[in-house]
Amino acid sequence: MINPANRVKSVEMSQIRKMFEIASPTAISLGLGEPDFDTPIHIRQAVVDALEEGFTHYTSNKGIPELREAISNKLASENKVKSDPESILVTVGASEALYMSTQAFVNPGDEVLIPDPGFLSYAACVKLSEGIPVPIPLKKENDLRMTIEDVEDLINPHTKAIILNSPCNPTGSVMKKKDIKGIAKLADDNDMLIISDEIYEKIIYSDKGQNKVKHYSPGQFSENAITINGFSKTYAMTGFRIAYIAACEHLSEELLKVHQYNTACASSISQKAALTAIKGPQKCVDEMLAEFKRRRNLIVSRLNDMGWECKSPQGAFYVFLDVRDSQEFVKQALNNDVVVVSGAGFGKTSTNYVRMSYATSYENIETAMERLENVKF
Template structure:
């Protein structure tokens, strides 16, 4: 007899970005030269001093279980980072270490949601948010934003979405997939809405915090509204800023009562995160930070080059990303157009497949991010690939009739 999947699993689907990546790799293995703009991780190597810290942990025997919340050394390093960079004070007991920011988010939902509880998710959104909510018996309440407002949630849109069942609001800034960032004033205005509703908490996903290309820096909501700190979970990690995606270290900082719930869940699932990765993360946070600045400078150069080309494509409408390493063009202008082969482009998925098949450029369709018709391009790859791929996209658009 075939094993029947649980009802819980039937609510979710595989990550679209993982599926797309698998398809790109499959085509590459067949000999196709694909320019891959689906990548969601920095193309740089982990800094040498961070790798050395991991090797040193192995050599001195730091290869045992740690506490479920993470090592005290790492939680102190995280607390130090939050105070040094964000002006926020947390005790180690208010910090949780997970296997990437994704597990931190999952544990927060699994530890706090009951059937029917609602989580407000502005669209476009990171592909995993709705499925993680569904996996924890919650209800994702997707609130579409507008390209005319640079894909930012407004206070009135947030207010209209809140109901007595609302438990969480998720804000991701700089955003994946749009790259847009909220200003301090915009964050304050959204925080004021949440503060008017006692039972509503905020998750601020700050994983792209350091990838900020305009003046100033990315501001956390609790910096803009300190009185919200008792109802906020800050989610971050070392994956993006230090090119450590495979090390799987994310963290959450919030009220101790919430952190304790997440730790209890962790104690009965993964037990803890790799002790070796935790040692490396301590060095990433406490060590030299010049690597981060170098990465940001290179990403800004790539962004500027990509935008200089894409802004000349009249069928696409782009909002200049102020952070992260993604561009999210609206492709409404290509819908209904015909390819040179005579096929009609009816959806953004059709357009992404057209780019893949005709000019060997891999992008992700906006439907995966809750906003169609759009595509997501990542510039977390070499500047030569970024330039060539954007020129090919322009060529492909000009070939439509």
Template sequence: MMKPAKRVESIDLSGIRKMFDMVGENSINLALGEPDFDTPPHIRQAVKDALDDGFTHYTGNMGIIELREAISQKLNTENHIKTSPESIIVTVGATGALYSSTNALIDEGDEVIIPDPGFVAYDACVKLSGGKSVRAHLKDENDFRMLPEEILEQVTPRTKAIIMNSPGNPTGGVLEKEDIKGLADIADDHDLILISDEIYEKIIYGKKHYSPAHYSENVITINGFSKTYAMTGFRVGYLAAPPELTEDILKIHQYSVTCTTSLCQKAALAALQGPQDSVKEMVGEFERRRDLVVGRLRGMGIKCNQPQGAFYVLPEIDNPEHLVEEALKKDVVLVPGTSFGKYGEGHFRISYAASYDDLELAMDVLESLNL
């Protein structure tokens, strides 16, 4: 029997998606990182208008110029990143940006430092590119921050890149300004590329988001529209890369997806240029849900850091796999922490992107388990 490539055999399907596939008709799904809000009307209208205008053909591989100009302006004014439309590629989600970046940069045997617990695609993309993941332990006692002094100890002559994520999935952790500057300094001092996943940038509570590309040119900034604008199904993301890397990253993007869907690019443009009220309202509601979940979990005696961003909480408990199994029997879908790396052991993840009412019911179920 024909066997798949070894690099494919070395990775597993997403544990998040495995749990998602177990969702029944009456289940409360706290496994998937998807806002339960509708995409704002003006964004949906942009798709209808583009369809009526016949905007249904290929675009340039990098994306339409209007969208790349809007992204460049956003990065310059909001994130204080000096970039231009020529350094921006519109991708199929932020995951597409991650895949293209890692495959363009990493050679066989190169090491890439990744956060652990961290988003499942980081390790997978590194392995698919032929690289080796070096896991940076994000600790509860440090609010799951990626600390520069600890990262520096993991840098070797084979290190090619560092992947960072703030606000973070699955932890909700947010890096401080000094963390960001420290990681940027490491990238500069050791001639590394810092791949900064900023997809949860706008979903932050009482903190400020900092982009490492403000402090270093050795940064690929990755972002998108799925979380901020409840556009998960549109699959639109982007990356801003150093000019000398853009063409090589474009090669991977071009030969894997050609271009991002034309209609969805128009939707992304409307998201950036239209009213931002929905973002503020959504973040306010996420904060309310966070407070409910953290309060209820702590009331049950479960150790739980308070997330400062994103819409996840990663509580610590003995035998979380048993909790996940028992909750599933009662139609509450959670994700074991080991889905996010070896240092996720002893944890489980809750996505509080579900409705407030569903979260209340789910907390009642967890409390009834008496674990």
């Protein structure tokens, strides 16, 4: 029998995907982080136009120039991140961008700080690069939001990088400017790379009576930052597998090496769709955000009515709920035809939590909450 490489043996299959293998066909899924909206019609039409024009061949490794120019303009105007179009790479989803980042810069034995709880791909990508993922335990009293105090004592001479994710999957927390700026300074002072996953950037809620919640990119404050963003969540384009990575020139050159030999280039027609998304009308984004907020308010209200302490997340489209015994909750939820995800897959500090996605219809959430009323322990 041929044995797998040790770096692959150290990585587990996604706990999220496993849930769907055992769920019944009638189950309502609150598991996957995929918007249920159709991709806006003007973006779909761009694909039709590209096909009719025969735009079906390889593009530049970096991506079509007009898309990289549009991304550069977006980053400058919205994120205050200066990035030359030549230093921007269009990728096959944010997943490839994350993988590229760890493969290009993490050596065997390097330590990479990752949020705990945090998206399960972070630890996996670090392990596949033969690095060592070091959890940053996030505190409940901070609403599981990363702070500079959480980070500074974990940095040592072996620390190569830190992965940030704001708004955050699975918690829905949004980092504050002072923490983003402080961590950027730590990165500069310690020659540490920041890998910033900003895929949920546009999905932020500001509620009445609260200070306005905003997204801040570390790339605004440090040249040691890699910015990862894309179109999947904002424009309901998950199947297009299209995103981008932006960094200063000397970092971008190394990222391009991995990209060239990993995927060569992103899909030509997906790039045309992304160009239309970023340059076209943005009313569709506002409409989806308003519906996400309506769903968020429903799921939070219903869970609190059941006696679970559930705060309103500031971003993304997840609630992350402390249920005291996640395995039992997941089991009972599944018995009642509702799929939720155990927090154990997101880190050691969240084994008592479950993640529920409200990226499904309002009606599905209503039914799921009715079924979850039968979960008692």
